[in-house]
Amino acid sequence: MADTTQTRLDTRFAELAARNEKAFVAFVTAGDPDRETSQAILAGLPEAGADVIEIGMPFTDPMADGPAIQVASQRALKAGQTVVGTLDMVRAFRADNDTTPIVLMGYYNPIYHYGPEKFVAEAKQAGVDGLIIVDLPAEEDEELCLPALRGGLNFIRLATPTTDDKRLPSILTNTSGFLYYVSIAGITGSAAPEQNAVASNVARIKGQTELPVVVGFGIRTPEQAHDIASIADGAVVGSVLVETIADNLDADGKAQPDCIKNVLLLASQLASGVKK
C-alpha cells in the first residue's frame, strides 16, 4: 500500500552506506527563536555536515521532551510559529536544497487538528520526507502512519529500551526511512546513554530489520556522537543545539549576531565527531 518511490531519506542512507559513512542527524525546533534565524540555521546545516535535518514542530505540551526542547517550543510559539509556518520553512529550504532529507518531529494534536490527510499532502508537496510523531505508537497506525505512507512520506518509528523482541516486529511493520532508537528510557536531553547497552540493543534491532538504525537522546558532545555513530548507522543531536540557541539570545529573547554562526559551528563539530 505504501508509495514505493524513494524518498530523499532512502537515497541519502544508500549514499552514506556506499561511502561507509555514518549519518549526522541535526535537530532544531522550527521558528526558534524566530522564523528568520531559524530559517538561516536550517539553510546552513547541510554545509555544517548534517546528513539529515529533523525539524521539531512546536507544541504546548511536549511530553517526551526535556527542559531544553520544551523552552525551544515555547520560544517558537511565542514568536508565532504555526503548522503552516513550518511547512513554509521547508518550502523555503527546498528552494536551495533538493537533496538533504527533512523529517518533521512532533506531537499528534496540531496535525490532527489540521487534518491528517491534508497535512500529509501539503508536507509532501513542501518537500518533507518523513515524520516522527512521538505520541503515535504502532497501535494507532491508522491515524497518521498509514495515510503518510500512502502519501509518499516515510514514517519513522521510535524503538526504546522497553521495546522487547516480542514487540519489535509490530513496530517495524510500518516503519520506513530509518528506525530511531531512543538510547535511554527517558526524555530528550537527559543523561548520557550507556554505550554497551545501546550497542546490544542496536545489534538486536538490526537482526530484525534492513532499515538504517539511528540513535538519539542524550548525545551532547562530538565524542559521544562518535561513540554512538560507531555502533549504529547514525546519531541524532538536538537538545545541545537548541541550548546553543538559548545561550545566544539577549535579555529580550532576540537572537544575538553570532547566534546562527555558533549553532552551525557546534553542528560542524558534532558532524566531525560522527564522521571521524
Place this chain on the structure above:
Amino acid sequence: MEIVDKKNSYSAGPDENGRFGLYGGRFVAETLMPLILDLEKAYGAAQQDPAFEDELIDLQTHYVGRPSPLYFAERLTEHYGGAKIYLKRDELNHTGSHKINNCLGQILLAKRMGKTRIIAETGAGQHGVAVATVAARFGLPCTVFMGATDIERQKPNVFRMKLLGADIRAVTAGAGTLKDAMNEALRDWVANVDDTFYIIGTVAGPHPYPAMVRDFQSIIGKETKTQMLEREGRLPDSLVACIGGGSNAMGLFHPFLDDAEVNIIGVEAGGLGLDTPDHAASLAGGEPGVLHGNRTYLLQDDDGQIIEGHSISAGLDYPGIGPEHAFLRDSGRVNYVSATDAEALEAFQLITRLEGIIPALEPSHALAHVSKIAPDLPSDHLLVMNMCGRGDKDVFSVAEHLDVEL
C-alpha cells in the same frame, strides 16, 4: 446477573483498543506502550481475582468509611421549593473526597504488579492527598507533581501531603497547573519504567486508565442506586455532578447509563463565563484533539495548541475531559452544562448555611446547577447531587474571593 445488550448499551465501552466511539485510545510514546499493555493485563487479571475485590472492599469499608451516606437535604429542598434533593456524601470519605476510591484500587494493583514507587499528578491536591495517604498506608515512596500556581492556592493540601511523607515536585512549565503537572508525571514515568506505578487521578490518560478509574469510582453510583431504592423504592430522576477530568461524575453516572429514565447532567467549570476565554468547559468550548494519551474534547487554539483552562476551582481547570464523557456528550446520553466561578461561590455559601456542609469548590459547581433547575421541578422529582469533596482546603481562597481578612 444483569444482561446488557452491548450494541445498545451506553456503558459497554471501551472496546479492545480502548476506544469509546471516536474517543480514548493509547496515544503515548513507545517507551510507555509496553507499560500500559502490562497494566491492562494486570488489571484484567485483578478483576478476575476474588481476593483483589475482597481486599478492596475491606479497605473501602474499614479505612475509607464506605458506603457514604445518601443524605436527604431537607433545608436545601425547602429553599428551592421543587425537586427532592439528595446529596451523595463522598466528602465524608477518609481524606475528604471521592479520590480515595480510585487510589485504593490502583495501589492494590501496584502492589500486585510488584511496583515499589508511586507517582501522581494533582490539581486541587485532593488526588495528591489521597495518593500520599494510600502510599503511606502501604509503605511505598510517593512523588506528587503539582503546578506551582496550584501549590500557591492549595497550601493546606500541600502540607497534608508533606505530612504523609510525599515528595512534592513543583511544576513551573506552562501555567503551572494540572495539565503541566500531568506532563511532568508522564516524563517521570518514561524515565522510571521499571519500578514506578503512575496513579492517574481522573478518567483520562491512555487506555486502560479511563475505564479503570471509572470502575474504581463507580462504587459511588452503585451505592446510590441501592440506597435510593431503599429510601424511595425507585431510581432517581436526575443525577448532577461536576466535571474537571470527570471521575466523580463518571463514578456516579456509569451504573445508571442504561437506565433510560434517569436524566444525567454533568456540570463543567464556566470560569468567568463561556463567552470569555477564561473557562475550563472542554465540551462546551473545545474541539476533539489528542493529549495525555487519549482523544477527547480539548480547549485548543486554531493551530491545535492547548489552551490553559481557568476556574476558581483548582480541581476543574483542566483543558480536557475524560474520553467517555466526550462519547456520552456526542451520543446525547448525558446533558453537559456549565456553572461560573461566581455561581459556584454563591452555591458554596448557600449550602454551608442551609445544611451545615462546607463543600469543596468543585461540587459547588454542581450545586450551582441544581439551584437553576430544582425550583422548577415537581416535589416528587428525585435529584441526586454528588457531594464529591469537602471544602476545608478551599476556605482560604474563598475568603480571598469574598474579600475577607482571616
